[in-house]
Amino acid sequence: MHEHAPAQAQVDQAIDWLVKLRFDRPTPRTEQQFQHWLASHPHNPLAWQRVSQLGDELAGLPKDLSRRTLDGSQRQRSSRRDHLKLLALLAVSGSLGWAMREPMGLPQLLADSSTATGERRQWQASDGSHIQLNTASAIDLHYSAGQRQLELVRGEVSLDSNPNDTRPFHIDTRVGPLTTLNGQVLLRENSQGLLLAVRRGAVTLFPTSPSPRQVHSGETVQVGANGSIHAVTLHSDPWGWTDGVLSVQQMPLAEFAAELARYRPGLLRCAPEVANLKVSGTYQLGDTRQILQLLTRSLPVRIDYRTRYWVSIGAA
Template sequence: MKSSLPPEVLRQAAEWLVRLDHQTDAATEQAFQAWLAADPQHRHSITRLQGHLLPLQQAPARAALRRARQPRAAATAAKCLGLAVLLGLAAVPAYEYGQQGYLLADLSTGSGQWRQQRLDDGSDLQLEGGSAVDLHFDPRQRRVQLLRGEILVNVAKDAQRPFYVDTPQGSIRALGTRFIVQRSGDATQVTMLESSTRIDSAGQQQVLGPGQRLRFDARGPGTVEQVDADALEQAWTHHQLLANDQPLADVLERLARHRPGLLLFDRQALQGLRVTVMLPTDDSDKALRLLQRTLPIEVSHYTPWLTRVTLTPAEK
């Protein structure tokens, strides 16, 4: 079996291919060479992407990668490689999804899919598009590990077994019933629809009540926000994305789970942009057009499988 590559490495590789296809200055060449040399997985990720191209496309792509070892030819080689990979990106979505291991998750959804599942204990679990969870139920406790995406949980009462949702940033214990958990970047966001939860993160605890939202990361819980729980649940029911003064990067990350292929963006570059909007997740192209009309961003489509969002030149 082929070893898996971290999803972030695959994303970085795709970013480099697009960047080098449009930017060939010396500084970019040097940065690309440094990226290739920093980790064997970087070169391996590009090679893996080549493996999904048609045979006629593979030969020039491999040659381009070999030439990339020569500093003066780096930009030209990367450009050729980028064009070849862009032609074959139709195969990337299934590959990337499988490499992340989500196909082996206990429950998962693909791009744009929604799923509702009744668990063995009677709890109800709903998965948004591009989400995955593992289940760990035993006589002492019930745990849902959120691997990716966003879930809505309606917890069944069980006096003997507490119910938890775990992410890399912490653990959420259900003290009541309905809540939403979303993984976004290196953080987790919890939104209470009904009753309460207790969040344990970085040695700190925080209890959330109805209509409250909290984002937490490796540093612990952030600031509690008030939200319209009814509106959020209605948006979920109608497959809509409701954002109220949220970072644009978080909105794009959620949209990315509802479209085939890759939606690329630089979270750091977009960190100053926040949005309040209602978007259709079932039509991500329309959602992106709506965002582009109201924000200083450009949406570039390279193929049906690769889209990039950047700041407009005046804002860079």
């Protein structure tokens, strides 16, 4: 686990405090005990920061239902995934506001490491591997004496595994398991399943199946939800974001807008009459507004801002 991430036990404790403080009637003694818990470990405030947002997301539900949802799940000691599915189901069915907000998602909220929209993070894990998270992404990490394990909870991750660590690196994704020994790999969830790019080493797809498939250095493949695998040619460099750039060649403007929208909160629309215009260049992801402005210099388009979070690309 990342050294700055709270342990699952601390997240569970924070959920318990959320029940006591948000959905019960806390006494002065309860509040004093809560402050003592916050100060008792440096990771407790981070666990509380993550979990306290659940109270905001569940605010649209009847108070007693919200409290019993959290408290009941805690008493039953259900698995974290079952717990999160229950919370998400109740929130979606009880409050339309959940579906209308930016899709942060409960699993991402409680993951070991996560990023918000437009945020990117990189660090060196305890085994010496280098990990980078792209925008709106989340992973869980688990190390044991015999193996290393990464779960892609959401979004996109780049893993440069330490080749001096001989433990296999198992990777769990929504399309199935992968494994590598010393690979430098990139994994991105998309509407078709999973995009996998290998820069060094090799990755074995579905290692426990009767017919595992190896992907080698230099290959980029699309893995479908049904297990299909095929090579892909992209209009962009899939590794570009690891250097803080969006690098594209002859990408249709509609596709470019969809890619750029991943790094901006709110809505970014592209009008049909300009959707097929081609975009080429390398753009710094640190300033998406500047990227939009640069488009007006190279293409016959205009940028309309209804609000900061509602932007349209149309014909000039």
